[in-house]
Amino acid sequence: MEQSAEASNPPSVSSSASSTATTQDASPPAAEQRRRIEGLSWADGTPVEASVVSVGDAVKRPDDEIADRAAHDLPEGEQLLGVLSDAHPVVMRKGLPYTVDESGTYSLYWPDAKRDAATDDSSWSIHGDTVVATVRGGDGGSSTTLMAYDDKGGIQEIRDFQKVSDSNSESLVLDGGKVYWSEADANAYRVASIPLAGGSKKVEAENAGAVYRTDQGIAVLKQEEPRSADKMNQIGGVRLLDGTELLRATDEFELGGFSGDPYSPRPIMKGGSSMSFNLDRGENSFDVAVLNFETRQAWLIEIPDGRIPFGQSTSGPYSFIAWSAEQMDELGALGNEAVTLDAATGELFAFSPENNFENIFGNDKALAWSTKNGSGSVSFASEILK
Numbered sequence: 001m002e003q004s005a006e007a008s009n010p011p012s013v014s015s016s017a018s019s020t021a022t023t024q025d026a027s028p029p030a031a032e033q034r035r036r037i038e039g040l041s042w043a044d045g046t047p048v049e050a051s052v053v054s055v056g057d058a059v060k061r062p063d064d065e066i067a068d069r070a071a072h073d074l075p076e077g078e079q080l081l082g083v084l085s086d087a088h089p090v091v092m093r094k095g096l097p098y099t100v101d102e103s104g105t106y107s108l109y110w111p112d113a114k115r116d117a118a119t120d121d122s123s124w125s126i127h128g129d130t131v132v133a134t135v136r137g138g139d140g141g142s143s144t145t146l147m148a149y150d151d152k153g154g155i156q157e158i159r160d161f162q163k164v165s166d167s168n169s170e171s172l173v174l175d176g177g178k179v180y181w182s183e184a185d186a187n188a189y190r191v192a193s194i195p196l197a198g199g200s201k202k203v204e205a206e207n208a209g210a211v212y213r214t215d216q217g218i219a220v221l222k223q224e225e226p227r228s229a230d231k232m233n234q235i236g237g238v239r240l241l242d243g244t245e246l247l248r249a250t251d252e253f254e255l256g257g258f259s260g261d262p263y264s265p266r267p268i269m270k271g272g273s274s275m276s277f278n279l280d281r282g283e284n285s286f287d288v289a290v291l292n293f294e295t296r297q298a299w300l301i302e303i304p305d306g307r308i309p310f311g312q313s314t315s316g317p318y319s320f321i322a323w324s325a326e327q328m329d330e331l332g333a334l335g336n337e338a339v340t341l342d343a344a345t346g347e348l349f350a351f352s353p354e355n356n357f358e359n360i361f362g363n364d365k366a367l368a369w370s371t372k373n374g375s376g377s378v379s380f381a382s383e384i385l386k
Contacts, residue, residue, distance in 0.1 A: 035300055037279070037289060039253025042296050043245040050289060050298035051346060058339045060351030069090075069224055070102055071381040078381040080359055080370040082126030087366035097131050099126060100141055107292070110252055111155050126361070127174040128271070146172075146179065156196040164194060164201050172210045175218055180204065180211045180218075189223045212269040215294065216240060221266060222249075238267075238275070238293075246293045247275075256280030256287075260278065272316045274343035278309050288312070290304055290319045292343040299341060301348070315363040317344035322357045322369075340367065 208220035218260035222236035267277035322338035
C-alpha cells in the first residue's frame with residue numbers, strides 16, 4: 001500500500017535533540033557492588049545477584065554510536081505513540097497514526113479505506129512495525145474491534161474483540177500471527193490468545209498475570225493462587241508457554257508499586273531478553289532491577305532518593321528508565337531525567353531533555369520520547385543507534 005504524505009504544517013526539525021548526560025565523562029569504575037534480590041532465583045535455582053549502579057554513574061553515549069538525532073515540535077492535539085524498527089516515530093494526528101521523517105514530513109501509516117473505523121474513540125499501540133487499534137463501538141465498548149496493520153501484511157480485524165477477550169485490551173502482545181492478552185475475573189488471572197486471521201479464543205496459561213514477547217517465545221508472569229488481599233503483588237516467577245522456567249520467585253519477593261493492583265507494578269518486557277521492575281528500598285527510595293534472561297546477569301539501578309521511577313520501556317538489549325522530578329507526595333509530576341541500560345554489556349547511558357518527560361518508547365534501533373514544558377507544549381525527540 002502506498003502511504004500518503006502531508007507537507008502542511010510540518011513540525012520544526014533540528015539536527016540535534018536536547019541530549020546531555022547526567023555525567024559528561026566516563027571515570028574509572030569503582031569496586032563493583034553486588035546485592036542479592038531476595039526471593040528471586042534463576043531457573044536452575046541460582047539466586048539472582050545484581051550489580052549495583054547509580055544513575056550518577058551514567059555517561060553520555062559516544063557520538064559515534066548515534067546514527068542520527070532529531071527533535072520535533074508537535075502541534076496541539078498530536079501525541080507520540082511509539083517508534084518503528086526503521087526509527088521513524090509514530091504520531092497520532094487527526095485521529096490516525098502518521099510517521100514523521102527526518103525532514104518533518106508526515107506519512108499516513110494506515111489504510112485510507114479504514115479511516116471511518118479508526119475514530120477518536122480508539123486506543124492505539126505499537127508492536128514492532130504493527131500498529132494496533134482497539135475501536136470501541138457505540139454501545140459502551142462491548143463491540144470493540146481490534147484492527148492490526150503494517151505496511152507488509154495490510155490490515156486484519158478481530159470483531160467483537162471485547163466480548164472475546166473479557167479484557168481492557170491495554171496490554172496486548174503480537175507474535176506469530178496471534179494476539180495475546182492477560183485477563184482476570186473474580187477468581188483467577190489467565191493469558192489467552194486468538195489468531196489475527198480469525199479463529200477461536202484459546203486459554204494459554206492459568207494463574208498468569210501478564211504476557212511478554214521474548215527472544216525465546218511467549219512468556220507469562222506466574223501469579224500466585226488463590227488471590228487474596230495480602231498476595232496481590234505476589235508472583236511465582238516467569239515461564240514460557242511450553243513450561244520452560246526463566247525465573248523463580250518466593251513469597252520473600254515483592255514488587256515495589258504504589259497500589260495493591262498487580263497490573264500496576266508488574267515487570268516490563270517488550271521483546272528481547274531483558275526485563276525490568278521496581279523494588280522499594282523504603283523511605284521514598286526505589287531501585288530499578290534489570291534482568292537479562294539470556295546471560296543471567298542482573299543490575300540494580302539506584303534512583304535518586306525521593307524520586308519515582310516511571311515511563312519504563314524495554315526492547316532488544318535496552319532498558320529505558322525515567323524518574324520523577326518531584327517528591328513522593330506529588331505523584332502527578334513528570335520526570336526530567338532518564339538513563340538507558342544496555343543489558344548485554346551493563347553500560348549505563350544518560351540523557352536529559354530540555355523539558356519534562358511525558359512518554360518514552362524504544363526498540364533495538366531507536367529511542368523516542370516526548371516532553372512537555374510549563375505551558376503545555378509537547379515535543380518529541382529521537383536517537384537512532386548504529
